[in-house]
Amino acid sequence: MYDIQHIREDFPILSREVYGRPLVYLDNAATTQKPLCVLDAMREEYLNVNANVHRGVHYLSQQATDLHEAAREKVRQFINAAKTEEIVFTRGTTEALNLVASSFCESQMQEGDEVLVSDMEHHSNIVPWQLQAQRRGIVVRHLPISDDGLLCLDDVEAYLTERTKLVSITHVSNVLGTVNPIEDIIAMAHSHGIPVMVDAAQSAPHFKIDVQAMDCDFLAFSGHKMYGPTGIGVLYGKEEWLDRLPPYQGGGEMIDKVSWERTTFERLPFKFEAGTPDYVATHGLATAIDYIERIGMDNIQAHEQELTRYCMEQLQSVDGIHIYGPQSSKLKVESSKDAVVSFNVGDIHHLDMGTLLDRLGIAVRTGHHCAQPLMARLGISGTVRASFALYNTKEEVDVLVQGIHRVSQMF
């Protein structure tokens, strides 16, 4: 049984009030709240274990190193990677994407070579490639999407050319909730010998990821969007690819030997981890994964899909509402839409709607959601976005829908 009341008790922030009203937190695609077990684990490490990792022979350093490396193993299991060498800790999805953009373009791409992204990418899967386009003359191409916010596999085939060296695609859109057919895209790219990077920032918190079954070459996600701390994320890369890429940053930890004549680099994954890692955050992330696994990813997915379906249904009662992305009437929510609902109501500006909902205690995101090219494609300046996590309830969806009715009546 999914004991939602019990789960909510793990997140004390959910019991607070804002403007004298109970908080309804529906901005989970931006960041999730943290359960007590994550906060306790990090506090305990700072209180009783704290020491720099991989460097000291002393007891505390070894204990901190053990926790840090146990976190790597936990992440490996979480995404079913073949080896811990394939798990690189980064500050988040953004840094993982920048790492691959920089190291892949430097070593694998020539001027005129192409990277293929899509019209529904977050800026962090656009701008790193654009920086490389400016620096190295690579070309960034973007797959079109349908009005319903879906990619078409025929387009993927058509956009792969002899110059395509990498496909970098989001697994789930942070605006539309679209779940892309990532296995099919990867199989298609691989049939042309092209590797694929997956932005899993919005999928890793919501359903089971199996990088070996998916057969992706790189995959990135952020700890803070899945009940872990901020400032920690993961880059998964197939060993054969990580081996081929040059380091991203230089410094301590990532070297084998340094001399004025020649510096050699550490083995994987340390080659990509310059400087002191956030070893307390890695332990926090591992604790968050334990928490997710205790509840069960399948249970979380079922709960969030039910909320998404319910929200889409209830929003139909709002006059003039336009919901962006896959429509539940046409598609099965389960297979094509994840825990994100983006909408606008008539001519009401998304910022006005968000601000007035906030006064009712409802936290939603408004604006372009770091996806300005997608906004341009949809012909809008922004949306209101409600996004769900494992602790949200149907009652909260009801409060949201009532709030939208109330705001609509003011205009």
Ligand SMILES: Cc1ncc(COP(=O)(O)O)c(C=O)c1O
């Ligand atoms: C699809 C997607 N990719 C990348 C990111 C960037 O994640 P972070 O800011 O944690 O690096 C986000 C964050 O909203 C996202 O939704």
